[in-house]
Amino acid sequence: MPLDEIKIGGMGASRRRVEDNRFIRGKGNYVDDIVLPDMLHMEILRSPVAHARIKSIDVSKAWDTPGVRLVLTGEMMAARNLAWMPTLSYDTQAVLATDKVRFQGQEVCAVIADDPYIAKDACAKIVVEYEILPAIVNPLQAADPASVLIRDDKENQPGNKVFDWEIGDKAGTDKAFAAADKISKIELHYPRTHPSPLECCGSIADYDRATGKLTVYMTSQAPHIVRAAVALVAELPEHQIRIVSPDIGGGFGNKVPIYPGYVISILASILTEKPVKWIEDKTGNLISTGFGRDVYLKGELALRKDGRILGVRMNTVSDHGAFFSDAQPSKFKIGLMHSAFACYDIPVAHMMSTGYYTNKAPGGVAYRCSFRVTEAMFFQERMVQAAADDLGMDQAEFRRINFVKDDEFPHRTAFGFLTDSGQYGKCLDIGLEAIGYKNFAKEKAEAASRGRLLGIGISTMTEPLGAGNSREYDILGIKMFDSAELRVHMSGKALLRTGAKSQGQGHETTWAQIVTHELGIPAEDIVVEEGDTDTAPFGMGTYASRSTPVAGAAVAMVARKIRAKARKIAAHLLEVSEEDIEWELGRFYVRSNQDRGVTIQECAMAAYSNMPDGMEPGLENNAYYDPPNLTWPFACYIAKVEIDPETGVWDVLQFVAVDDCGVRINPMIVEGQIMGGLTEAYAMANMQYITYDEEGNCIGANYMDFLLPTAWETPGFELYEVVTPCPHHPIGAKGVGECATVGGPAAFVNAVMDALKDKGVRNIDMPLMPNRVYEALTTGNDVYGMPPVRVGN
Amino acid sequence: MTSLYEEISTPPAGDVPVRRVTINVNGQARTVDVEPRLLLAHLIRQGLKLTGTHTGCDTTNCGACTVLFDGRPIKSCTMFAVQADGHKVETVESLASASELHPIQEGFKEKHGLQCGFCTPGMMMAAKALLERNLNPTEDEIRWAISGNLCRCTGYQNIVKAILWAAEKMRAESK
Numbered sequence: 001m002p003l004d005e006i007k008i009g010g011m012g013a014s015r016r017r018v019e020d021n022r023f024i025r026g027k028g029n030y031v032d033d034i035v036l037p038d039m040l041h042m043e044i045l046r047s048p049v050a051h052a053r054i055k056s057i058d059v060s061k062a063w064d065t066p067g068v069r070l071v072l073t074g075e076m077m078a079a080r081n082l083a084w085m086p087t088l089s090y091d092t093q094a095v096l097a098t099d100k101v102r103f104q105g106q107e108v109c110a111v112i113a114d115d116p117y118i119a120k121d122a123c124a125k126i127v128v129e130y131e132i133l134p135a136i137v138n139p140l141q142a143a144d145p146a147s148v149l150i151r152d153d154k155e156n157q158p159g160n161k162v163f164d165w166e167i168g169d170k171a172g173t174d175k176a177f178a179a180a181d182k183i184s185k186i187e188l189h190y191p192r193t194h195p196s197p198l199e200c201c202g203s204i205a206d207y208d209r210a211t212g213k214l215t216v217y218m219t220s221q222a223p224h225i226v227r228a229a230v231a232l233v234a235e236l237p238e239h240q241i242r243i244v245s246p247d248i249g250g251g252f253g254n255k256v257p258i259y260p261g262y263v264i265s266i267l268a269s270i271l272t273e274k275p276v277k278w279i280e281d282k283t284g285n286l287i288s289t290g291f292g293r294d295v296y297l298k299g300e301l302a303l304r305k306d307g308r309i310l311g312v313r314m315n316t317v318s319d320h321g322a323f324f325s326d327a328q329p330s331k332f333k334i335g336l337m338h339s340a341f342a343c344y345d346i347p348v349a350h351m352m353s354t355g356y357y358t359n360k361a362p363g364g365v366a367y368r369c370s371f372r373v374t375e376a377m378f379f380q381e382r383m384v385q386a387a388a389d390d391l392g393m394d395q396a397e398f399r400r401i402n403f404v405k406d407d408e409f410p411h412r413t414a415f416g417f418l419t420d421s422g423q424y425g426k427c428l429d430i431g432l433e434a435i436g437y438k439n440f441a442k443e444k445a446e447a448a449s450r451g452r453l454l455g456i457g458i459s460t461m462t463e464p465l466g467a468g469n470s471r472e473y474d475i476l477g478i479k480m481f482d483s484a485e486l487r488v489h490m491s492g493k494a495l496l497r498t499g500a501k502s503q504g505q506g507h508e509t510t511w512a513q514i515v516t517h518e519l520g521i522p523a524e525d526i527v528v529e530e531g532d533t534d535t536a537p538f539g540m541g542t543y544a545s546r547s548t549p550v551a552g553a554a555v556a557m558v559a560r561k562i563r564a565k566a567r568k569i570a571a572h573l574l575e576v577s578e579e580d581i582e583w584e585l586g587r588f589y590v591r592s593n594q595d596r597g598v599t600i601q602e603c604a605m606a607a608y609s610n611m612p613d614g615m616e617p618g619l620e621n622n623a624y625y626d627p628p629n630l631t632w633p634f635a636c637y638i639a640k641v642e643i644d645p646e647t648g649v650w651d652v653l654q655f656v657a658v659d660d661c662g663v664r665i666n667p668m669i670v671e672g673q674i675m676g677g678l679t680e681a682y683a684m685a686n687m688q689y690i691t692y693d694e695e696g697n698c699i700g701a702n703y704m705d706f707l708l709p710t711a712w713e714t715p716g717f718e719l720y721e722v723v724t725p726c727p728h729h730p731i732g733a734k735g736v737g738e739c740a741t742v743g744g745p746a747a748f749v750n751a752v753m754d755a756l757k758d759k760g761v762r763n764i765d766m767p768l769m770p771n772r773v774y775e776a777l778t779t780g781n782d783v784y785g786m787p788p789v790r791v792g793n
Numbered sequence: 794m795t796s797l798y799e800e801i802s803t804p805p806a807g808d809v810p811v812r813r814v815t816i817n818v819n820g821q822a823r824t825v826d827v828e829p830r831l832l833l834a835h836l837i838r839q840g841l842k843l844t845g846t847h848t849g850c851d852t853t854n855c856g857a858c859t860v861l862f863d864g865r866p867i868k869s870c871t872m873f874a875v876q877a878d879g880h881k882v883e884t885v886e887s888l889a890s891a892s893e894l895h896p897i898q899e900g901f902k903e904k905h906g907l908q909c910g911f912c913t914p915g916m917m918m919a920a921k922a923l924l925e926r927n928l929n930p931t932e933d934e935i936r937w938a939i940s941g942n943l944c945r946c947t948g949y950q951n952i953v954k955a956i957l958w959a960a961e962k963m964r965a966e967s968k
Contacts, residue, residue: 016902016903016905017902017905019910020901020902020907020910021902022910023907023910023913024888024894024898024901024902024907024910024913024917025845025885025886025888025889025894025898026843026844026845026846026884026885026886026888026914027845028845028910028911030844030847030911032838032844032847032848033838033844035839035842117828117830117831196945197909197911197945198847198849198850198855198857198909198911198912198943198944198945199847199849199909199911200849247909247910248909249847249849249909249910249911250908250909250911250945250946251909252945281851282849282850282851282852282855283851503909504907504908504909504910504946505908506908668905669905671905672905672908672946672947672951675947675948675950675951676908676945676946676947676948677948678948679947679948679949680945702850702852702854703850703852703854703855703943704852704854708943708945710936710939710940710941710942710943710949711935711936711937711939711940711942711944711949711952711953712936712937712940714948714949714950716950717948717950
């Protein structure tokens with residue numbers, strides 16, 4: 001009897017997670033749990049001000065503190081050519097400040113001591129004299145020629161502009177707008193926010209002078225990139241660098257970049273010849289590490305009166321903070337912003353983008369997002385709703401008539417992407433049915449009779465996941481492929497290693513399921529390892545929902561290589577030619593006699609004990625996978641909200657999510673990803689943002705100001721699925737982790753705006769806090785969220 | 794900073810004041826010399842090497858450091874170790890016996906109530922405190938009881954299901 005794939009934990013099984021066995025026992029192994037003999041502890045002194053010239057630094061009292069082993073300043077880093085480091089966006093970033101501080105929270109000094117409390121004490125004894133400069137907290141101020149120059153360290157940097165960039169067909173777009181029956185416009189700010197994993201960043205650097213080996217345990221979503229960067233930048237020999245990412249307490253993009261703290265801990269270990277542990281606190285994480293978004297978006301749609309979109313114009317102005325250290329692998333300055341409108345059939349589009357330095361934290365990251373896709377889809381869906389309203393059309397119908405149809409794939413978008421599959425209309429239908437769209441008018445009237453405002457908000461989008469293909473995506477020149485290495489032991493048990501790195505996505509569970517699908521080895525017989533550069537094959541890590549599209553594909557490919565070798569062994573064991581045998585899950589058999597067969601486990605044993613003459617022994621292989629294209633999942637999210645007009649508070653009455661992420665490896669884990677992503681979407685729409693006052697003080701520097709939803713506020717989510725397999729992925733899967741965070745915010749905001757449609761309000765910037773909604777309700781005006789904010793009275 | 798009384802350790806540097814405290818941790822009395830300013834979370838993690846208790850935010854917001862203090866859930870990052878002198882502390886390491894998981898642990902695995910695992914120990918201890926006083930909680934009661942514990946991965950829906958699952962199993966076992 002053939003094996004039951006679900007029973008042995010293959011594709012489609014909601015297999016319970018392997019990694020849970022340690023996490024539920026409190027036996028996870030996070031960086032801060034690791035203790036090495038004679039380990040020292042590092043604390044960073046950060047700038048209290050946003051922009052200032054450093055006049056002097058006096059570290060003598062810190063040095064005098066008993067238990068202090070080393071105090072590092074920018075000057076000492078400079079002496080070793082380490083005061084500045086290159087960024088992933090080909091700019092430079094200060095490791096420890098030398099000339100100026102350029103944002104609040106910038107690293108100024110580091111103290112290394114026997115104990116973290118002593119290190120903190122000593123930091124407090126360092127005296128830094130600052131000459132305060134004006135702080136720039138938005139691109140408008142940055143663009144003013146009279147403004148202070150932030151990056152006076154750079155040659156040929158006359159102003160605060162980072163880049164100008166454009167894409168699309170300007171002349172064609174102008175023509176489309178000239179021919180339009182109606183032009184619909186919108187302008188908004190996607191506020192700065194922070195991925196804020198519960199676990200902050202940290203590292204333990206351990207340099208062994210005797211062997212020359214540097215081992216760094218760190219919170220990295222991409223350990224191989226760190227090894228490459230340390231080898232290329234610090235010129236340490238690559239074979240003597242070992243980066244280990246142990247368990248990671250959430251990443252969401254925050255743990256992709258290489259932060260000054262990591263670099264300082266490495267130097268500190270080299271200088272002290274002891275392991276040095278650095279564990280960031282929450283404020284340090286929120287005010288200095290990779291933020292997300294902070295983009296001003298405006299644009300317009302050229303519309304025909306029957307509802308067809310004829311053209312798109314977009315304009316983005318992005319705030320990059322003090323150093324251009326966007327962690328993104330594309331060749332496009334503003335990431336994948338031009339994936340906007342990919343699910344709609346639009347003939348022509350044009351986008352212009354400008355980026356500015358400000359006195360804010362550097363390092364835009366793809367916060368649960370394939371760089372800037374979140375902003376793109378939010379703008380797209382806000383724009384689409386506004387256009388439907390301007391035309392007086394039903395918002396669902398407007399989307400439907402502009403969708404790329406099921407039989408129009410592959411489809412080249414107006415900005416040049418190639419989408420390959422989807423059933424957009426079907427997803428929308430399921431969503432509308434589930435939310436009770438037909439009855440909404442009645443519900444709204446009923447609520448109005450109670451004095452409440454009801455709104456329904458739709459967000460439909462397809463987005464590019466799984467960077468990349470090597471033609472267009474690289475980091476520091478290294479192409480965005482990924483890898484897997486599979487070793488089948490003689491008993492048929494297996495060890496799989498990949499170049500990805502789970503931070504909660506459940507790779508130890510799902511990667512085994514792919515091998516089970518390909519080889520029929522029960523999932524419980526396969527152990528998965530990641531994160532140690534000494535053992536894992538070279539890969540580009542986990543972010544931008546790339547693990548399943550790229551590393552997951554590599555897992556399938558390496559399993560197929562193993563199967564190909566096993567087939568030769570099977571032919572040898574069965575004494576028939578290779579052409580005469582067939583494969584079914586877990587077993588080869590003779591075509592003419594199905595009862596004569598050998599299992600994959602028998603083949604594995606034979607690979608070590610009875611291989612055919614001339615065959616290399618063993619059963620292991622590796623695969624490096626360079627995807628031909630990105631994957632294009634589709635999602636339809638619909639929110640129904642009720643506003644209390646007396647307070648501006650809004651509640652989510654119902655939320656429906658229809659996700660098409662292709663073939664689902666482990667449905668339970670996919671649904672977990674979607675619910676988690678929707679919660680972050682809800683957070684951004686409702687409460688979670690970082691802003692600045694006019695002196696450049698970060699508002700959102702701890703969990704009392706930077707609000708995250710608890711179980712009490714978070715609404716319930718109803719999930720539905722459609723499966724359109726990805727045509728180019730070996731197992732038909734698409735990325736999914738970020739979809740809900742990318743597409744979700746517009747559903748919430750559109751719902752609130754729908755409820756306010758009769759009040760003449762066109763936009764409220766996120767987060768839609770009650771005071772903003774109340775202001776819009778009572779004044780009928782739009783509410784914008786550009787910093788600086790006024791604090792207190 | 795911390796030295797277990799039974800350990801041989803170098804004396805604290807400088808004029809560091811030290812207090813001797815005895816705390817019942819997971820059913821075992823531990824006597825420890827600590828600086829009065831030492832946080833309970835740090836004693837648990839570094840001194841007692843029970844690293845299942847995590848520290849996330851340092852400001853009593855995230856709840857990753859939740860332990861039971863005389864049976865009540867508290868955030869150990871905002872309590873000094875000396876305040877625990879003579880009291881009873883339970884951490885995540887106390888949940889499972891040598892052979893058996895606690896129903897809450899089983900529930901979290903069964904209902905996919907965790908992803909990165911960082912909030913999980915604190916979340917489970919908050920759940921334990923709830924189920925010890927109410928073995929038949931409603932969804933709202935569960936959401937309220939864990940509202941001091943943040944999770945960035947799951948969206949809570951499966952955590953609520955996990956606790957309902959555990960409650961049902963515990964009710965069945967108590968019959």
